[in-house]
Amino acid sequence: xxxxxxxxxxxxxxxxxxxxxxxxxxxxxxxxxxxxxxxxxxxxxxxxxxxxxxxxxxxxxxxxxxxxxxxxxxxxxxxxxxxxxxxxxxxxxxxxxxxxxxxxxxxxxxxxxxxxxxxxxxxxxxxxxxxxxxxxxxxxxxxxxxxxxxxxxxxxxxxx
Amino acid sequence: xxxxxxxxxxxxxxxxxxxxxxxxxxxxxxxxxxxxxxxxxxxxxxxxxxxxxxxxxxxxxxxxxxxxxxxxxxxxxxxxxxxxxxxxxxxxxxxxxxxxxxxxxxxxxxxxxxxxxxxxxxxxxxxxxxxxxxxxxxxxxxxxxxxxxxxxxxxxxxxxxxxxxxxxxxxxxxxxxxxxxxxxxxxxxxxxxxxxxxxxxxxxxxxxxxxxxxxxxxxxxxxxxxxxxxxxxxxxxxxxxxxxxxxxxxxxxxxxxxxxxxxxxxxxxxxxxxxxxxxxxxxxxxxxxxxxxxxxxxxxxxxxxxxxxxxxxxxxxxxxxxxxxxxxxxxxxxxxxxxxxxxxxxxxxxxxxxxxxxxxxxxxxxxxxxxxxxxxxxxxxxxxxxxxxxxxxxxxxxxxxxxxxxxxxxxxxxxxxxxx
Ligand SMILES: Cc1ncc(COP(=O)(O)O)c(C=O)c1O
Numbered sequence: 001x002x003x004x005x006x007x008x009x010x011x012x013x014x015x016x017x018x019x020x021x022x023x024x025x026x027x028x029x030x031x032x033x034x035x036x037x038x039x040x041x042x043x044x045x046x047x048x049x050x051x052x053x054x055x056x057x058x059x060x061x062x063x064x065x066x067x068x069x070x071x072x073x074x075x076x077x078x079x080x081x082x083x084x085x086x087x088x089x090x091x092x093x094x095x096x097x098x099x100x101x102x103x104x105x106x107x108x109x110x111x112x113x114x115x116x117x118x119x120x121x122x123x124x125x126x127x128x129x130x131x132x133x134x135x136x137x138x139x140x141x142x143x144x145x146x147x148x149x150x151x152x153x154x155x156x157x158x159x160x
Numbered sequence: 161x162x163x164x165x166x167x168x169x170x171x172x173x174x175x176x177x178x179x180x181x182x183x184x185x186x187x188x189x190x191x192x193x194x195x196x197x198x199x200x201x202x203x204x205x206x207x208x209x210x211x212x213x214x215x216x217x218x219x220x221x222x223x224x225x226x227x228x229x230x231x232x233x234x235x236x237x238x239x240x241x242x243x244x245x246x247x248x249x250x251x252x253x254x255x256x257x258x259x260x261x262x263x264x265x266x267x268x269x270x271x272x273x274x275x276x277x278x279x280x281x282x283x284x285x286x287x288x289x290x291x292x293x294x295x296x297x298x299x300x301x302x303x304x305x306x307x308x309x310x311x312x313x314x315x316x317x318x319x320x321x322x323x324x325x326x327x328x329x330x331x332x333x334x335x336x337x338x339x340x341x342x343x344x345x346x347x348x349x350x351x352x353x354x355x356x357x358x359x360x361x362x363x364x365x366x367x368x369x370x371x372x373x374x375x376x377x378x379x380x381x382x383x384x385x386x387x388x389x390x391x392x393x394x395x396x397x398x399x400x401x402x403x404x405x406x407x408x409x410x411x412x413x414x415x416x417x418x419x420x421x422x423x424x425x426x427x428x429x430x431x432x433x434x435x436x437x438x439x440x441x442x443x444x445x446x447x448x449x450x451x452x453x454x455x456x457x458x459x460x461x462x463x464x465x466x467x468x469x470x471x472x473x474x475x476x477x478x479x480x481x482x483x484x485x486x487x488x489x490x491x492x493x494x495x496x497x498x499x500x501x502x503x504x505x506x507x508x509x510x511x512x513x514x515x516x517x518x519x520x521x522x523x524x525x526x527x528x529x530x531x532x533x534x535x536x537x538x539x540x541x542x543x544x545x546x547x548x549x550x551x552x553x554x555x556x557x558x559x560x561x562x563x564x565x566x567x568x569x570x571x572x573x574x575x576x577x578x579x580x
Contacts, residue, residue: 003526004192004526005522005523005526008522009519009577014578014580018580040534041517041518041533041534041535041548041549042534042535042539042542042548042549043518043548043549044548064516064548065516065548066516066517066518066519067515067516067519067578068518068519121522123522124518124522127518
């Protein structure tokens with residue numbers, strides 16, 4: 001009914017943005033906290049990541065954002081929970097490839113494929129990547145030696 | 161400009177606005193298969209054919225460098241550039257062309273004042289008074305110079321969603337060792353028109369120097385520096401139907417001599433020795449290097465064009481559109497409209513109940529509407545109002561109520577789509 005808009009705002013995306021998954025805080029410490037910021041629209045998102053050794057034990061987010069950034073962050077949390085650090089980074093890389101190229105092959109039968117329509121809206125790639133970039137930053141930070149796992153960092157998502 | 165004065169006597173009802181729209185070739189096109197509606201005029205205005213033609217004929221026939229050669233083309237370029245300066249002085253009633261400095265735009269004009277004047281005048285403990293509705297370009301240059309000189313920034317508060325300056329605080333704020341008061345004439349986010357003359361009079365009473373950011377007013381209403389009584393005023397060519405990359409800094413006569421040079425280079429000197437240089441006269445002292453000559457030519461044509469219609473007429477036309485839009489938008493359930501209900505220019509800023517500004521603008525774009533969604537380079541104000549972003553629709557004389565009706569229909573569709 002709405003052409004390209006239907007590709008962008010698929011039902012699953014609208015659902016995830018209206019009812020975001022893992023939209024909550026995780027106590028910190030032990031969780032790592034990263035703030036992602038999209039300077040284009042002023043959206044801010046706080047990501048909480050709880051690692052268990054090399055494995056993502058829990059991940060959640062809070063913040064205000066557009067439908068795309070909220071849905072994408074939601075989908076990200078469900079996609080990477082239980083994955084190892086390198087597995088999670090691989091999903092991120094594939095997701096980025098998909099939202100910039102439109103090629104959803106890797107995500108066949110996966111809800112992440114719903115985001116392939118973003119590639120038709122280059123200005124919105126940043127929105128789709130906000131939660132993922134915060135995850136990337138959080139995964140690359142290290143826990144402190146006491147094992148408290150505290151890492152609060154502000155990261156501004158500036159380029160795509 | 162005899163043509164200007166005679167047509168300015170016309171009132172807004174006598175102007176054929178539909179015919180004027182035809183002067184803008186860019187507006188006659190489809191985007192995403194539907195007719196374009198350009199509602200992002202606060203970001204930049206479109207250019208009439210007269211402006212585009214003036215610049216191409218400058219390059220086709222007269223291009224040369226200014227103030228250097230004695231050959232024919234250089235004379236023509238110099239005379240075109242200087243006549244643009246004269247026209248800019250008329251445009252804001254500056255009287256004297258010495259106080260008209262060409263810059264890249266509002267941002268550069270403000271940076272010039274901050275760095276040249278501010279650096280020479282701010283001492284530790286001095287205060288710079290701004291307002292909470294300033295564009296980033298009237299905040300950040302002051303932060304930089306405040307840091308270097310140990311001066312301090314203070315702000316006139318904005319009252320809330322109705323977007324006015326809290327003027328009950330002004331007197332007290334001005335008496336706090338303030339050296340400079342810099343404020344926007346018209347808010348690019350809220351559409352508020354600030355009483356510039358009143359603010360400058362109050363500042364003068366306290367011996368405070370004033371800078372007016374006229375980026376959003378110069379093309380939309382009559383702007384008269386004598387009436388406003390400011391020391392500095394800045395505007396951008398691209399927001400007054402002119403090209404990008406050219407703008408004006410107006411400096412009041414008595415400030416001119418006290419303003420140290422800013423950038424160094426050619427044009428701004430009278431004689432250079434290996435170790436010492438004496439400066440050229442204003443305004444050349446502030447225009448280092450080869451200037452944007454074609455930009456000045458285009459700006460000249462733009463100012464002629466606008467005053468041919470009459471900025472008073474444009475103001476009335478746009479204000480009616482703004483009122484109409486405000487009324488129609490108010491019909492949308494749950495909408496939050498920001499800014500004052502009156503004393504505003506043709507600009508509306510709002511939030512839909514169930515749709516984020518960014519989603520609204522993407523959706524509307526697919527329907528042909530160029531809107532702006534975001535913080536509008538006004539992050540501190542947005543934080544104060546408790547919003548991350550708004551949708552802004554800003555009008556100009558080539559827009560009409562029919563376009564606004566279509567926008568309202570689309571916004572209702574959008575609201576339904578995202579509410580589910
Ligand atoms: C109120 C205000 N001030 C300053 C500016 C900066 O103008 P420019 O980018 O042309 O230098 C703008 C432009 O958006 C504005 O709206």
